Amino acid sequence: MQKKLTTLLAAAAVAVSALTALPSFAADKFITVASTTSTKNSGLFDELLPKFTKETGIEVRVVAVGTGKAIKLAQNGDADVLFVHHKPSEEKFVAEGYGVKRQDVMYNDFVMVGPKSDPAKVKSTKKTTEALKMIADGKQPFASRGDDSGTNKKELGLWKMGGMNPKKDSGAWYRETGSGMGATLNVASGMNAYALTDRATWLNFKNKGDLEIVLEGDPELFNQYGIILVNPEKHAHVKKDLGQTFIDWVVGPKGQKEINAYQIKGKQAFFANAQPGA
Numbered sequence: 001m002q003k004k005l006t007t008l009l010a011a012a013a014v015a016v017s018a019l020t021a022l023p024s025f026a027a028d029k030f031i032t033v034a035s036t037t038s039t040k041n042s043g044l045f046d047e048l049l050p051k052f053t054k055e056t057g058i059e060v061r062v063v064a065v066g067t068g069k070a071i072k073l074a075q076n077g078d079a080d081v082l083f084v085h086h087k088p089s090e091e092k093f094v095a096e097g098y099g100v101k102r103q104d105v106m107y108n109d110f111v112m113v114g115p116k117s118d119p120a121k122v123k124s125t126k127k128t129t130e131a132l133k134m135i136a137d138g139k140q141p142f143a144s145r146g147d148d149s150g151t152n153k154k155e156l157g158l159w160k161m162g163g164m165n166p167k168k169d170s171g172a173w174y175r176e177t178g179s180g181m182g183a184t185l186n187v188a189s190g191m192n193a194y195a196l197t198d199r200a201t202w203l204n205f206k207n208k209g210d211l212e213i214v215l216e217g218d219p220e221l222f223n224q225y226g227i228i229l230v231n232p233e234k235h236a237h238v239k240k241d242l243g244q245t246f247i248d249w250v251v252g253p254k255g256q257k258e259i260n261a262y263q264i265k266g267k268q269a270f271f272a273n274a275q276p277g278a
Contacts, residue, residue: 029059031059031060031080031246032061032062032079032080032081033060033062033063033081033083034074034078034081034082034083035070036067036084036085037065037066037149037180037181038150038198038200040064041064041180041200041204042200042203042204042269042270043262043264044259044270045060045062047258048255048258049062051258052249052255058242058246063078063079066152066180067085067086067151068086068147068149068150068153069148070084071084071093074093074098075093077237079230080229080240081227081230081246082227082228083105083225083226083250085223085226089150094228097234098230098231098234099229099231100229100230100231100232102226102227102228103227103247103251104225104251104274105225105226105250105251106272106274107222107225107270108270108271109216110196110221111202111213112131112194112195112196112197112214113188113194113212114193114212115193115194115210115211115212118214119138119140120134121134122134122135122214123214123215126215126217127218128220129158129220131215132158132159132162132164132166133162135194136164136173139169139172140194141175141191141192141193142173143177143184143188143193143194143195144174144176144196145178145179146176147178150223151181151197151198154221181197181198181201186207189211192209192210192211194214199269203265203267203269204269224273227247229243229247230243251274252274253275256274256275260272
């Protein structure tokens with residue numbers, strides 16, 4: 001009798017052990033994606049990720065920060081996949097061995113927003129560098145993210161193209177928020193200031209106040225997004241198989257179709273271009 005009881009207890013212990021192991025296995029089936037704030041603020045990830053998880057069983061945990069911070073997270077091995085929008089920085093990330101391969105995913109564009117009264121007369125030009133010069137010459141308030149994000153990098157690059165350095169006036173008419181796109185747009189709305197933003201975040205932004213798009217369509221405002229698997233040779237804990245599954249889905253026909261289908265207020269927010277001929 002004692003022997004039989006011991007056997008039953010042992011079997012029960014094995015069963016309990018097996019059951020407790022199941023949630024642990026399920027919990028491990030996730031990846032961390034370091035991404036830009038625009039993919040989250042636009043609502044794209046809310047639409048995209050549940051469909052990927054339903055199909056694959058892989059949960060995607062997003063750390064949405066500026067592109068510069070996202071790249072640092074990935075360099076430190078705190079993410080499995082990098083999904084951002086500053087191609088020169090992405091190519092450097094791969095060249096230095098932190099990423100396996102960079103692939104195009106989608107694009108949209110940046111737009112300049114400002115007060116409807118447009119005191120700098122930005123609407124009179126189609127060139128962003130000319131618009132920035134008008135703003136600087138008139139010392140009109142301009143809200144910059146100032147956070148090393150992809151948008152901030154683009155903005156500073158445009159100032160440089162026009163031969164200007166607005167940072168010398170930081171704290172005066174040039175205001176660096178050190179915050180994400182949504183927070184910076186809130187500052188711009190409160191100050192009636194000009195600002196550069198990605199179009200998708202602007203479409204989804206609710207506190208527009210007296211702001212509107214004052215400049216768009218300049219080829220210099222093209223905004224490309226890329227995706228990269230963090231190199232497991234740099235960080236052995238990187239979930240390379242799960243991460244690659246996510247990348248393959250995003251750049252594959254299903255992910256690309258979902259990206260093209262995503263709209264904000266009836267307008268397409270991103271344009272998939274991972275596939276040849278896109």
